[in-house]
Amino acid sequence: MRKGEAKWAWEEDGTKVVRSIARTGPGCHQGCGVLLYVKNEKLTKVEGDPEFPHNQGRLCSRCLALTQIVYHPDRLKYPMKRAGQKGEGKWERIPWEEAYGMIAQKFIEIKKKQGPESVIFCQGTGRDIGPYISKLAYSFGSPNKVTFGPLDGHACFAPKVTVLAATTGAFEVTDCAQFFPERYENINWRVPQCIMIWGNNPLTSNPDGFMGYWITECMKRGSEIIVVDPRRTWLATRAKIWLQIRPGTDAALALGMLNIIINEKLCDEEFIRKWTYGFAELTRRVQDYPLEKVSEITWIPKEKIIEASRLYATSKPAAIQWGVSIDQSKECVPAIHAIMSLWAITGNFDVPGGNVIKSQNFNLDDEIKNEFQAISEEQKEKKIGRGIYPLLDQWYLPAVGSVVIDQILTDIPYPIKAAWIQTTNTFACSAADAKRVYEAFKKLDFIVVVDLFMTPTAMAFADIVLPAATYAERDGIALTGGNSIFVGTTNKAIEPVGESKSDMEIILELGKRLNPQVWPWNNVQDMFSAVIKSMEITFEELREKGFAYDTFEYKKYEKGLLRPDKQAGFNTPTGKIELYSTVFEKCGLDPLPYFEEPPESPVSTPEISKDYPLVLTTGAKSWGFFHSEHRQIPILRYMNPDPITEIYPETAEKLGIKDGDWIYIETQHGRCQQRAKLTAGIHPRVIHSQHGWWFPEKPGPEPSLFGVWESNINLLLPSGWVGRSGFGYPFKSQMCRVYKKEES
């Protein structure tokens, strides 16, 4: 598939060049093609691979800074065990054998005494190690794999995946020609005439397999842009229409747009008749969301809502590219349902340049996924949070994150004793109510943390710390699971720093000690070959080949490609896209989309809003950092030296706050300090604060924990605001006040 004769490794003037596909660590979601330059066994430079279709030679700042990351003096280099009290920062270097031995002994002891479910296995955001962590958990017999940290309401990606699976039987993404190696030149692809960028900032975050440049490529080819964002992003300044929405009201906007499109008869009637279920019910429901009301709720002027609805509905094709902000509202399930309904009623479903169904032929994780099925029914029933949320029970494999914390603190229905933490910085980043999460994990008897650096999480909790390698130091399978669909290999360019090891190797070696039958491979390469065996290719062969693209067809519903019975239609109970969801109905949820005010807002809690008048949105991703990472990397920290809160200039002036002032941001639940950045690019009644801040340069031991309590915005967000489906948490909408630090 690779163009030209390019190999995966060659020499250039005494420099070795290794062609690879970037994954983690350091943190990132999906694979860009990279060229790694190695001189005298040292990584000297990283460049984007110009022959790789995904990123076409481009790279983001974090890969370009890879040499600073790999050779950072603070990298964890050896396995260590705690030598003093927890959090004291005293460590003793130990050999790998001893580390594995201690972990296996402790886990097996707990398994015998309390049961395997008393060990939880935590992963952060999506990374290629994810499926192996699942296998480690499930093959040990614990049903408790915890994703995203825990992250309250699984409020990243998982709500979308679940709602789309339940209502459309598949997973849909914006079509930016990512399914074709020839990209924009593919003859079947069409450039979207209009793209709505909704609660997403793809240029900085390029989430889920999207390298952000696709959006500018589409714009160069004529796509008109509508941006829905309380902040004036780069894209908002280039948009035909910018809808400066009140945070947390996206469902209302979507319902208002549905109202206009349906009432003005701008729908694709044939598509609706043939392929959707419940249009009449949806039509009745959207009458509850007339323009006037929606404008009042969302703070968006009426004319703009009309203009955007008409532009989206009359552009053919049109796509909606959405972001995590949609998942990060409490009632995100109906918001997702409403936005999906927009694609459906306009017929922009699985057509070139619309929202298309990702093909699923590359089922590489079988070897790993089946593991949950392998554990006994009795063990499955012990999954944390089982029985509380019917939708989650049926559609979502991992344990329920918010309930995990409750259960650790209460021991009900059974105690949690130990945690395996690999690729998450829990209370420094992912979880709301950071103090509570900290207290919960402090309660555990035994914690292992696998990371690249000493983090607040490792410092506070770990009994054993294991050093992970970066992607430059290891082999791997690079499967982009999110949006674009190809498989290739991550190729080791240099020897791991110190005694660090790849995450997969660590898991394989520990797995062998916990349950040798399910970890039969002698090395990770054999394990990778097993993982891709359905492709009838070995790891080494795939590495030679470069990469392979999955086949892709449009309008799969017409061709019987979506249902197990091979009939035309969608893989849902009704065989159609469910505008009225029979699955939600069965789970006791509203079968139609609706809007509910955030738990704290100027409307739902006017009394609170008197003292806390500003709407706080948090965690818009920044150019240099991946969540809580990279704060110790000089070039990346230089781009964003301090935690930033964006405030509208007049709002700040009234509060006596000047650009660069240290301020407190405070909600009813807690406060932290960040630096004010005055910008007209934010709504006067909204502020935005960065998330994931800690300071690697500050003292590590308790109580400082690298200054993690100073600027951590998740101290301000309470637990318990999970949506009624179990999905969703209002990370993007709370009520707050700000004041200058001196005045405190």
Ligand SMILES: Nc1nc2c(c(=O)[nH]1)N[C@H]1C(S)=C(S)[C@@H](COP(=O)(O)OP(=O)(O)OC[C@H]3O[C@@H](n4cnc5c(=O)[nH]c(N)nc54)[C@H](O)[C@@H]3O)O[C@H]1N2
């Ligand atoms: N207030 C607020 N909070 C948020 C958000 C928000 O918008 N607002 N966003 C949320 C979202 S969307 C998410 S997904 C979560 C993310 O939450 P996390 O996934 O916990 O975030 P990270 O900071 O990426 O934590 C990753 C940790 O793993 C380490 N790491 C990175 N790569 C590797 C690797 O390959 N191997 C190993 N072993 N370790 C690695 C890093 O050094 C870091 O310490 O945060 C959430 N938190």
Ligand SMILES: Nc1nc2c(c(=O)[nH]1)N[C@H]1C(S)=C(S)[C@@H](COP(=O)(O)OP(=O)(O)OC[C@H]3O[C@@H](n4cnc5c(=O)[nH]c(N)nc54)[C@H](O)[C@@H]3O)O[C@H]1N2
């Ligand atoms: N550089 C970098 N890239 C990343 C990450 C990272 O940490 N750094 N994290 C990765 C992860 S895990 C994720 S989930 C993705 C997320 O990436 P995105 O989906 O882009 O999410 P955010 O950057 O959190 O927010 C996107 C935009 O939503 C706006 N917004 C805030 N509140 C609201 C609201 O209530 N409604 C609407 N409509 N918009 C709102 C913000 O102002 C922001 O511009 O990025 C991934 N990529």
Ligand SMILES: [Mo]
């Ligand atoms: Mo995320």
